[in-house]
Amino acid sequence: MIKAWHLGDARQSLVLASQDDRLPAAVYWGAALPAGEDIEAIARLGEFDVTGGMLDRNPEISLCPEASRNFPGQIGLVGRTASGAPLCPEFRFQEADKTDSTLNLVFGDDSCGLKLTILLSLDDQTSLYKLKTVLESRDPITVDWLAAPVLQTPASASRLLEFSGRWCSEFQIRESEFLPGARVRDNRTGRTDHAHFPAFLATAKGTSNTAGEVYAFHYGWSGGHKMVAEELADGRRQVQFGHATAGYAIETRFETAPLYASYSAEGLNGSAVSFQRHLRKSVTFSRPERPVHYNCWEAVYFDHKLDELKDIATRAADLGAERFVLDDGWFGRRDDDTTSLGDWWIDERKYPDGLAPLIDHVKGLGLEFGLWFEPEMINEDSDLYRQHPDWVLGSLTQIRGRQQLVLDMANSLVRDHLFERISELLSTNVISYIKWDHNRVLPQVAAEQTVGTYELIDRLREGFPHVEIESCSAGGGRIDFGILERTQRVWLSDSNDALERQRIQHDAALFLPASITGSHVGPRKCHTSGRVLSMSFRAWTAAQRHLGFEMDPRELDTDEAATLKAVTDWWKANREWLMQADILRLDSDDPSVIAELHREETGGRFVAFAALLQTSAQILPRPLRLSGLEPAARYRVDLANRSEISNLSRGSPALKSGPIEATGQYFMSHGISLPWKFPGTLWVLEGQRI
Template sequence: MQARTWHLGDAHQSLVLASLGDCLPEAVYWGPALPERESYQSLAAAAVTDVTGGMVDRNAPISLNPEASQTFPGQSGLTGRDADGNPLTPRFRFSNETTSEHGLTLVYADTDLELSLVLDLSMDPETSLLQMQTHLESAHKITVDWLAAPVLPVPAHMGEMIEYSGRWCAEFLTRRLPFAPGARVRDNRTGRTDHAHFPALIVCSSQTSNTSGEAYAYHYGWSGGHRMVAEELADGRRQVQFGHASASMKKNHVFRTAPLFATYSGTGFNGAAVRFQKYVRNKLVSGARMPRPVHYNCWEAVYFDHKLDELKSIASRAADLGAERFVLDDGWFGQRDDDTSSLGDWVVDKRKYPDGLKPLIDHVKSLGLQFGIWFEPEMINEDSDLFRAHSEWVLGSADQPKGRQQLVLDMSRDDVRDYLYDCIAKVLAENDIGYIKWDHNRVLPVVDAAQTEGLYALIDRLRADFPHVEIESCASGGGRVDFGILKRTHRVWLSDSNDALERQRIQHDASLFLPASVTGSHVGPRVSHTSGRTINAKFRAWTAAQRHMGFEMDPRELSDEEAEVLKTVTGWWKANRDWMATADILRLDSADPALFAEQQLAEDGDRFVVFAALVRPSNQILQYPLRLTGLDRNALYRITLINRADATGLSRGSPFLKNNDLEASGQYLMSHGLTLPWRFPETIWVLEAKRI
């Protein structure tokens, strides 16, 4: 039987789809790029598996939407019910296709049930990132409990998965697990991306590292609750599914998943990470201010206690440190003296700002800083004028528990979105504001895709009418970080933790998907407000300099020595931020688990910087040589340890980099690596290099 076949590919990878008998297509190959003369018909034929005792007479394929009607033994790609509550078990057959240079749209239909399934797949030619989406249409109103984005199988030699978990102030925790018979299901029903459920998965082998081996990486670009299924069937085949959280779509005629982004890498985790990073900074985020301005946020300096003269003084001190943007955080509106009141009353508090925000903004602008402001539009307090006027706008039941003393507005309502737009637009129109920190400080009481769709609609409207205003996505820190929100914003706040030790790990693991240009990282106070830990200024400053740099502390607490450290590191960051904004973050493999090390490599490959942070004492006395990656093996590089003056007196030897610049080949640097001076834990070595 002749199969329909399709191919998406480039120099890095190939995805081959095949459809037998006009059934839904399956991926018969996904991996390294295939030669042009490859016969896709042969691959389709070779993909047919054997049957034996205890099995049905033909194995149902892991199609792009596995069908229960085909006796598929695992999680099907669609679970739904008709108007009478009867299960839907469609048998989709080919209807039509549309192809382009880098993508294809496949339409399949079940004429009896009057259902149409549309599968959109494309491969971005610049980043080699697959983008896949499923669209279901019904002539009748149906209930859909589960709809998967296009489903891809997992090769048998990829026996492990890396998933994300976490919590407030400890986001982007990774867990490496083996595949095993049965399904690994992550069903995030919090209504936002969530600290504990970053919507991503990496499939790999036990030998895969940052710099070598194979990896398949997935990210579901959706800011609401999501569901992930990583399943091994009894016959040994494996599949990965992503979609909206269970029961979040409800009853309708039209259903659409978010885009699923995926890629194959033959060069370790970094090969996949670079593609995701490039896609975000080159294709997804638009309108960000360049060069990226040094950020100052006043939250951990004043909290709700806003006094105009103190804020002016803080802004002046921040400017002296090198800040270029001042963000006024929570507490400027309604009668907001703590977190129990005023959410929803987006008018300037005349007690704190009798002449409005203009006097503060004028002062900030006179210092050469851009002014930004905090909103939490999706939330409401019971003690607010808005609640007293419109308690019916609250999402969920009247007796629900509050979170951070607040309730949630129903963003699916046109009147709610119109009200919020009018409030925010008025503040933006009446003041010279270039930046919004958009917060979201509690989980939702119900799981509903319409809530996220309403949020998108509101942000899209504001972006269209105020294109000069940048938006940062914050949700108690990293509770809403995904490609769906990044399509509409310019920056994410990875965590409410400004503890630089925690930040090292959080930034390190987030870099598998996020570039430095959108990742906010701030120098926190001497004593961390979230961990109670005291951390030296150099470690805090260099940690922030690894991403979009900023400050979030009371600058009045700084000693002269600490202030000088911040000025020096900020000056270095400003001198390098242009090329670093487009650099690839490459995680370095280290034999020392106490070390977080990364290499930021310029687009042209002619320069790089290495950050090597020792977060706790090593088990051995000396550091192992640090091997680099991604270099031209035959080129020579000159390497400078730019903070060699930080070497402690207990470093009694004379390693070459301690007093000299090193010239070495890319081959040496990647094979042997750099021998660094001994140092205390909670310190960072920073090395600059240029191709000679």
């Protein structure tokens, strides 16, 4: 007997089938099936053969593969009873609840006292699946592993794209092939982490940004996670995501974070647009128009002097800033990173009259005011530590990170204290923005730490709904859809090096839209790489995302200030549509070029950025092929930064002298011939459908 369910839209279909009331398997996931397709027949047609050396029936790769079904690979539930006996349930169908966009399935094993609920939904606006597993037990149990609903990837999707990285070089894509056995990434840092962005893409051979099949996954969780990409001996493949854990506390209810998944037949850009649109749709801003951001960190660090900060704010406003963020160093006795975390009261040595004089000055310039916090951390040299060493997470003999320890966010007393201190500052000062930092890994795997942090942020969001929160974790150490259910911006990397940023931003765009991705114009000499880059390159790189400044504006000469103001004015003139645009990564025929096209959702206009990161192997620029245009429509394309053409560009490409016009098909097939340029520069091409 077969029970089958279909959850799909015009772009993709997911068919689940349960044989004899067992847990269902995803028997089809791919391009949208025609209306009227017999999904029970699909379940039968997908059955594999059996031969020598095998069991007499192939155990299903169900949504939670079971040891009791003799599954030969990684199982979806590993747990123990209170006495330590292993759990080995045989789940059976109990009920199903289906709508056009949701499917909730309940399975149980009465003999074990277990109930497994699979929650699935498909967003009709973004074509993104959201999947979650919930386990309930009649008796207290320990769970060592619970996978979010497990999906199969087909034999054609043999290439793996994973994400690793480090501080100041996040979102590095690692490419490999599916091989027999399990590829396991076990992130035990306790946070999303620079090295372990919780995502995975399986692609067909030859898939590019603009063409080919992609199966994309993202685990929306801000703690440690584990990913399993396994090819069984019989050739079938499964993908699992769940919490990294050393064993949950004995409880009766467990649930995974949401697993987001999407199929694309249009290359990496197809899945990227689904993820980008999900965040643009789901993230709630205090206002939709994104203000130009200024952060004082790389201007003053811990050396806060009121008159200097007022001067910096005035200069930032003259350049076009609309928000001023006071970073680390305003509280306790915080003169360096060895002291005062946890003492969230204003340093009277630096601010004898509180923050009001600075805030009044900033507001008088027409700017919003934001403030830096690192609530989850504590220094030993702090009043809070001296009062409550018992609030520290883990052993006091642990290795310190950035001279600091971690507060136990599972402790309600800790959360209450932090809420009280932050609330008092937000209530007594006009603060519209929080930069929420998290500068070290945790001393142990602790899902409760993440749950506690979520609870505190949710409580602050409820109490102060118009205060925006930026998720920063030494840059990109905590970026995921879990934290982005609660925050409005992420600080993508502590690197303001525009060359590094081009690559980081480009690869992060597989999941993140421009509107929530902070990108800042850094100092002339980058503080993390030592490179000296032109203002034009720094400014246009930042203008590809949510624009901000993080240099000391007092260092700018007249030409640099004029260039920065001009780019900022351009960004402001375009941000209404640009912050709602889809980012399409372009397949560059020159490996020295990183290029992307930001397309208005309606397709009426676009801007393309083409950055030359190093000297090309060939002399002439290769034509830049665009993407995402209507083939039969005509477009007018112009250079937004034509004034930057070098005198070494001595030829006459058509775009050099003025706008060009052609069909979308021409621009996507042949591409645009660009003027010659130096490495460390970029072209900005504005397009309009005519």
